[in-house]
Amino acid sequence: MTTVKPGYVRPIDFKHGQVDMTHGGGGRAMAQLIEELFLSAFDNEWLRQMNDQASFTLPHGNGAPGRMVMATDSHVVSPLFFPGGDIGCLSVHGTINDVAMAGAQPLYLAASFILEEGFPLADLKRIVDSMAHAAREAGVPVVTGDTKVVERGSGDGVFITTTGVGVVPDGVQVSGDRARPGDTVLVSGTMGDHGVAVMSFRENLEFETAVRSDTAALHGLVAAMVEAVPEIRCLRDPTRGGLATTLNELARQSGVGMRIRERDVPVLPGVAAACEFLGLDPLYVANEGKLVAICAPEDAERLLAVMRAHPLGRDAAAIGEVIEDTHRFVQMETAFGGSRVVDWLTGEQLPRIC
Amino acid sequence: MKYVDEFRDGALARTIAAKVACAVEPGRSYNFMEFCGGHTHAISRYGVIDLLPQNVRMVHGPGCPVCVLPIGRIDNAIELASRPEVILCTYADTMRVPASGYLSLMKAKAHGMDVRMVYSAADALRIARQNPARTVVFFAIGFETTTPPTALAILQADREGLANFLVFCNHVLTPAAIANILESPQVRGIGTVPLDGFVGPAHVSCVIGSQPYEYFAEEYGKPVVIAGFEPLDVMQAVLMLVRQVNDGRAEVENEFTRAVTREGNTRAKELVAEVFELRRSFEWRGLGEVPYSALRIKPKYARFDAERRFGIEYRSVPDNKACECGTILRGAKEPRDCKVFGTVCTPESPLGSCMVSSEGACAAYYTYGRFRDASGLQRQNARERPAPRVSAPLAHREATSDASSASGAPR
Numbered sequence: 001m002t003t004v005k006p007g008y009v010r011p012i013d014f015k016h017g018q019v020d021m022t023h024g025g026g027g028r029a030m031a032q033l034i035e036e037l038f039l040s041a042f043d044n045e046w047l048r049q050m051n052d053q054a055s056f057t058l059p060h061g062n063g064a065p066g067r068m069v070m071a072t073d074s075h076v077v078s079p080l081f082f083p084g085g086d087i088g089c090l091s092v093h094g095t096i097n098d099v100a101m102a103g104a105q106p107l108y109l110a111a112s113f114i115l116e117e118g119f120p121l122a123d124l125k126r127i128v129d130s131m132a133h134a135a136r137e138a139g140v141p142v143v144t145g146d147t148k149v150v151e152r153g154s155g156d157g158v159f160i161t162t163t164g165v166g167v168v169p170d171g172v173q174v175s176g177d178r179a180r181p182g183d184t185v186l187v188s189g190t191m192g193d194h195g196v197a198v199m200s201f202r203e204n205l206e207f208e209t210a211v212r213s214d215t216a217a218l219h220g221l222v223a224a225m226v227e228a229v230p231e232i233r234c235l236r237d238p239t240r241g242g243l244a245t246t247l248n249e250l251a252r253q254s255g256v257g258m259r260i261r262e263r264d265v266p267v268l269p270g271v272a273a274a275c276e277f278l279g280l281d282p283l284y285v286a287n288e289g290k291l292v293a294i295c296a297p298e299d300a301e302r303l304l305a306v307m308r309a310h311p312l313g314r315d316a317a318a319i320g321e322v323i324e325d326t327h328r329f330v331q332m333e334t335a336f337g338g339s340r341v342v343d344w345l346t347g348e349q350l351p352r353i354c
Numbered sequence: 355m356k357y358v359d360e361f362r363d364g365a366l367a368r369t370i371a372a373k374v375a376c377a378v379e380p381g382r383s384y385n386f387m388e389f390c391g392g393h394t395h396a397i398s399r400y401g402v403i404d405l406l407p408q409n410v411r412m413v414h415g416p417g418c419p420v421c422v423l424p425i426g427r428i429d430n431a432i433e434l435a436s437r438p439e440v441i442l443c444t445y446a447d448t449m450r451v452p453a454s455g456y457l458s459l460m461k462a463k464a465h466g467m468d469v470r471m472v473y474s475a476a477d478a479l480r481i482a483r484q485n486p487a488r489t490v491v492f493f494a495i496g497f498e499t500t501t502p503p504t505a506l507a508i509l510q511a512d513r514e515g516l517a518n519f520l521v522f523c524n525h526v527l528t529p530a531a532i533a534n535i536l537e538s539p540q541v542r543g544i545g546t547v548p549l550d551g552f553v554g555p556a557h558v559s560c561v562i563g564s565q566p567y568e569y570f571a572e573e574y575g576k577p578v579v580i581a582g583f584e585p586l587d588v589m590q591a592v593l594m595l596v597r598q599v600n601d602g603r604a605e606v607e608n609e610f611t612r613a614v615t616r617e618g619n620t621r622a623k624e625l626v627a628e629v630f631e632l633r634r635s636f637e638w639r640g641l642g643e644v645p646y647s648a649l650r651i652k653p654k655y656a657r658f659d660a661e662r663r664f665g666i667e668y669r670s671v672p673d674n675k676a677c678e679c680g681t682i683l684r685g686a687k688e689p690r691d692c693k694v695f696g697t698v699c700t701p702e703s704p705l706g707s708c709m710v711s712s713e714g715a716c717a718a719y720y721t722y723g724r725f726r727d728a729s730g731l732q733r734q735n736a737r738e739r740p741a742p743r744v745s746a747p748l749a750h751r752e753a754t755s756d757a758s759s760a761s762g763a764p765r
Binding site: 010018019020021022028029032205263269272273276327329331334335336337338339340341343346 | 355362363364371400401403460461464700701702720
């Protein structure tokens with residue numbers, strides 16, 4: 001018997017309400033805005049899949065490969081430069097990763113810049129050089145772009161939007177709605193590095209840490225993974241809202257629950273310590289070079305081995321299982337020996353983290 | 355993480371769980387109120403309940419600074435923030451507390467008011483220094499833990515001659531709230547809320563010491579064990595409380611000796627006494643008007659007092675009729691007894707303050723514990739619950755080493 005109350009959500013008040021920071025926090029408020037506004041306005045079969053990218057078949061007769069993938073990502077991170085990266089390489093990695101999480105090979109990028117009047121050109125050059133370097137390193141060129149300038153005070157230095165396209169290898173069908181009870185949940189490495197690195201450079205909060213952002217393009221790792229296990233069910237990069245939010249998204253999309261083990265979730269000691277004194281939970285802190293993978297239990301060992309053999313998956317770990325649960329709860333066995341829910345992020349934990 | 359992981363050790367937890375399981379007398383129920391939100395959070399986040407026998411019940415107390423703020427005080431803060439010259443600085447949790455008219459400081463910020471989240475009173479001071487043309491108001495809330503930093507900020511502003519720094523003081527006092535609960539008819543007279551002891555505050559006690567609780571132990575015959583905020587601290591405190599109840603003792607014991615002394619932090623207490631004085635009365639959400647339960651700024655430092663400067667008048671606003679925060683804060687009801695819990699009241703759109711802070715009873719239960727309802731693991735139906743997961747051989751083997759001694763915490 002269940003006494004849990006149905007997940008009622010008060011509808012958004014479009015008449016009197018205003019956008020607040022939680023609408024961009026990656027948590028439940030953002031999910032609600034997407035569902036009640038964007039999804040309902042743009043409604044189509046691709047958007048309805050609720051993935052971080054759209055996967056579609058090109059019209060026949062042009063000799064194009066099977067399925068293409070398209071993703072876009074805006075970057076508003078503050079500060080613009082942080083340990084281990086900057087908004088430039090972040091904007092390249094972010095979109096490459098969104099494309100790659102369909103199991104796809106990213107091919108081309110487009111970049112749009114919104115610049116604020118007065119922004120130092122030296123900083124802009126540094127950012128663009130970093131983007132160019134990241135794109136070259138990833139082998140995914142920036143092939144088109146756009147530049148706009150707004151008056152001083154109407155932006156915060158620079159905002160960058162990147163869009164990417166890629167192709168899905170034949171036989172690969174990765175989507176957030178394919179997790180099944182019994183499946184294994186894996187992560188590619190330590191959780192929370194990016195968020196803590198950015199926070200450590202925030203004005204008002206500067207603290208010394210050896211933690212660097214994990215920002216990286218994951219398509220190489222993904223290519224190795226789908227080659228070894230083409231039947232991978234779900235891939236997603238746990239950015240805003242962290243691992244907790246990503247697992248909740250996948251649980252909701254697939255209509256399942258999950259049970260993870262706290263002791264198996266890799267977290268760097270420096271990240272754990274920073275979270276401790278900032279009052280944060282590493283499970284909710286953003287990553288920019290990590291992924292969550294869900295596969296059938298019989299594939300888990302092979303997939304884990306392939307991940308660990310790749311430089312970006314050295315610390316990969318199996319952290320739990322998909323379970324049957326009509327409430328779609330993500331539960332966690334705590335290292336202490338108890339159990340608890342790992343809920344959606346409420347509000348915003350760290351604003352403007354990517 | 356050194357000096358932290360030791361207090362979250364699963365093996366030690368099982369050892370203490372085994373001891374608690376051995377110590378409790380069958381057929382007897384043990385109802386302990388953890389006063390502090392910090393304990394509520396630790397209990398929920400680490401799943402401490404799963405390690406306690408079914409006849410030990412934890413009652414969540416009112417010790418969450420955000421939860422006890424009445425609507426009228428948030429309205430006052432928004433009134434302050436609405437002045438164009440004011441920058442209102444506040445702790446993050448306060449941002450989402452519902453005010454009148456579907457407002458909150460978060461929404462006030464979206465409306466264009468200059469509301470900034472700070473980590474400490476010192477941050478607010480810095481913002482005042484950086485914005486000499488603006489008036490910076492620090493929305494000071496919290497128990498004895500956050501009061502000394504506010505006092506320090508006022509003294510610092512005084513030394514620097516900082517004329518644009520003000521404090522909207524809402525600091526409240528722990529002993530007054532405990533006394534109020536113990537005096538309430540539900541606890542004292544009717545006995546509808548059985549309370550057999552208190553897990554005493556951790557950080558608050560670092561400041562005020564263990565001495566103030568001696569009165570409760572004596573006058574009301576309730577044992578108090580002061581405990582740290584780590585889950586092993588809570589487990590050990592429960593064990594100590596069970597032993598006191600079994601022995602018929604009502605004493606103040608200190609599990610948190612690594613930080614708490616009988617006298618507390620005398621320097622911090624001096625700072626508070628220098629800057630603040632008692633208010634005759636203060637409204638608490640859930641407890642109502644509680645005499646001599648809060649502080650205000652002394653006339654000597656009146657120029658830093660936002661209430662005086664702007665002539666802020668307090669108007670009491672009744673809670674939403676459907677909201678049970680008041681009863682929950684007094685321990686008379688549990689979150690799921692509230693009709694709006696998890697329906698119209700969720701962490702996203704909280705109706706009551708207990709749903710706002712992660713230290714609030716409702717938010718802690720919603721965020722960490724609601725799968726218990728889903729799987730039928732209710733404390734009310736305690737008999738159906740599985741026994742604590744303690745393997746007997748392990749319990750026997752390790753029963754000689756106390757968690758506190760093994761983890762370096764002196765008893």
